[in-house]
Amino acid sequence: MTVNIDNDVLKVCRCFNIKGEAVSQSVFTDGHINTTQLVVFNDGDEDKKYLIQGINTHVFKNPEELMENIVNVTSYLRKKIAENGGDPNRETLTFLKAENGKYFYFEGDKCWRAYNFIDSSHTCNKIENKVLFENAGRSFGNFQRYLTDYPMHTLNETIKNFHNTPVRFDNLEIAIEKNTAGRADSVKAETDFAMERRCETDRLLELYRKGLIPLRVTHNDTKLNNILFDDETNEGICVIDLDTIMPGFSLYDFGDAIRYGANTTKEDDENLDNVGVSLELFESYTEGFLSACAKALTMAEVENLAFSAKLMTLECGTRFLTDYLDGDVYFKTSYPEHNLVRARNQFRLVSEIEKHLDEMQEIVMNIYKKYI
Numbered sequence: 001m002t003v004n005i006d007n008d009v010l011k012v013c014r015c016f017n018i019k020g021e022a023v024s025q026s027v028f029t030d031g032h033i034n035t036t037q038l039v040v041f042n043d044g045d046e047d048k049k050y051l052i053q054g055i056n057t058h059v060f061k062n063p064e065e066l067m068e069n070i071v072n073v074t075s076y077l078r079k080k081i082a083e084n085g086g087d088p089n090r091e092t093l094t095f096l097k098a099e100n101g102k103y104f105y106f107e108g109d110k111c112w113r114a115y116n117f118i119d120s121s122h123t124c125n126k127i128e129n130k131v132l133f134e135n136a137g138r139s140f141g142n143f144q145r146y147l148t149d150y151p152m153h154t155l156n157e158t159i160k161n162f163h164n165t166p167v168r169f170d171n172l173e174i175a176i177e178k179n180t181a182g183r184a185d186s187v188k189a190e191t192d193f194a195m196e197r198r199c200e201t202d203r204l205l206e207l208y209r210k211g212l213i214p215l216r217v218t219h220n221d222t223k224l225n226n227i228l229f230d231d232e233t234n235e236g237i238c239v240i241d242l243d244t245i246m247p248g249f250s251l252y253d254f255g256d257a258i259r260y261g262a263n264t265t266k267e268d269d270e271n272l273d274n275v276g277v278s279l280e281l282f283e284s285y286t287e288g289f290l291s292a293c294a295k296a297l298t299m300a301e302v303e304n305l306a307f308s309a310k311l312m313t314l315e316c317g318t319r320f321l322t323d324y325l326d327g328d329v330y331f332k333t334s335y336p337e338h339n340l341v342r343a344r345n346q347f348r349l350v351s352e353i354e355k356h357l358d359e360m361q362e363i364v365m366n367i368y369k370k371y372i
Contacts, residue, residue, distance in 0.1 A: 005024065005025040006025060009037055009052060010022055011107065012052055012112045013114070015100075016096045016097070016099075016114040017096065017097070017098075019041070020042050020048070021041060021042045022039070022041055023041060024040045026038050036053045037051070038051060039051075049117035050096070050117055051114065052114050053114070053115075054110055054111065062156075063104045063111050064102070065156040065158055066104075067095075067102070067103045068156060069155055069156050069158065069245045069246070070093075070103075071095055072155075073147065073150070074092045074095065074242070076147065076150055077143075080146040080147075081146065084146075089116070090237055090238065091238050093116075093118075095113060096114040096116070121231060122228070122229055122231055123224075123225045123226075123227070123228060124225060124229060125224065126224075127224055130283075131284070132229070133224070133262075133285050134284040134287050135227075135236045136224055136227050136236055136257070136261070137286065137287065137291075138236060138289065138291055139227045139236030139238075139239055139288075140239065140253060140254075140257060141288060141289040141291065141293040143217075143239050144253070144292070144293045144296060147216065147217040148293075148296045150216075152216075152247055156246070157247060159244065162244065163220065164205075165202070165315045166201045166205070168318050168322070169195075169198050171322050172195075172318050175321075175322045175325035176191055180327050181324070181325060181326065183325055183340075184325060187321065187340065187343075190321055193347050194314070194317065194318050194321065194347070200310075200311065200314075201314070203304070203307065203311070204251055208249065212299075212300035213301050213304075215248065216247070216248065217245060218245070218247070218248030218249065218250065218253050219239060219244065219253050220245070220246060220248060220252060220253065221243075221256075222253045223257075226241040250297065250301055251304055251307075251311075252312065254305050255305075255307075255309045255310075255311055255313070256316075258312075259309060259349070261281060262278045262282045262285065263275065263276070263349055264276040264277070267342055267346065268341050269345055272344060272345065275345055275349050277349065277352045277353050277356055279359060279360065283363050286305065286364055290302075290367050290368055290370075294368055294371035294372055302368050306357055306360035306361045306364050309353055309360070310350055310353045310354065313349050313350050314350050316346050317343045317345075317347045317350065318343075319331075320339045320340075320342040320346060321340070323339045324339035324340045324343060
């Protein structure tokens with residue numbers, strides 16, 4: 001039987017003790033960070049599917065700490081899902097151990113991991129209706145609820161200060177002063193917009209220092225396409241792309257989901273008149289999220305859900321602007337002004353959120369009262 005499968009990929013599969021006859025290999029995703037191969041093997045009784053993923057060690061410099069976070073969290077989730085009558089093999093990722101006893105494997109200078117493929121599921125890149133976004137909110141809400149009592153001292157901070165907004169503003173000030181790309185004079189309106197709001201950037205950290213919000217397991221990349229949806233029901237079944245799991249605040253995850261999902265246009269739309277916050281989508285996501293985890297949150301977390309959407313949008317816009325000033329060294333760009341367009345888009349969204357913050361807060365509290 002002739003099989004179109006790369007010898008290097010086949011060797012990696014064997015290192016993860018994948019048995020049987022190789023049937024096929026195809027590119028599953030080719031993202032900005034990691035490339036993933038879908039491989040199929042027949043063990044004599046049935047075809048079994050696995051995902052083989054190369055870990056980008058330029059971004060994730062310590063794969064041992066990275067995989068320790070992921071495996072410990074998914075193992076904890078398996079127990080919680082089973083206790084709640086769910087299917088752990090479908091509702092969280094299952095990673096394979098390599099022949100070296102670890103959950104990652106170096107072949108030359110490349111680092112690999114492997115996990116089971118979840119059948120009858122799909123990802124979505126576009127919010128086509130509010131029900132889908134509500135299902136997404138419920139998935140991330142369940143993620144928070146299941147991990148409420150997770151032993152935080154065991155979790156590694158794999159990317160330091162990832163959502164430390166004051167530090168992001170420090171970086172913006174440094175970028176303005178250095179003016180590496182010679183662009184500072186042309187973006188004074190944007191830098192002024194950001195700096196006028198700097199006084200709000202430490203609100204969550206101050207709440208934490210006062211003991212009003214706890215450190216939690218945070219996903220830190222709560223985009224729609226990081227959820228697997230069931231092919232038949234379109235319900236969210238599994239949170240994926242766990243590389244940025246770290247200690248953080250639940251508000252980081254909620255706010256970033258709204259920033260990405262409730263914008264009325266894409267984040268690099270040059271026409272700022274298209275930018276707005278959809279209160280309908282905000283309400284849908286909040287409904288799903290709080291239906292799953294309202295009782296697990298502190299009052300201060302609930303009271304700052306709407307604000308977190310503004311904060312995460314402000315932080316993201318600041319990061320785009322900083323990269324533009326630095327000469328576009330972090331974010332992938334398609335044209336010279338791309339990061340500036342993104343920054344302006346996010347800052348317009350901040351303005352739109354500010355206009356509707358009271359309405360968003362009322363939506364949160366009305367939904368919260370239903371579930372406590």
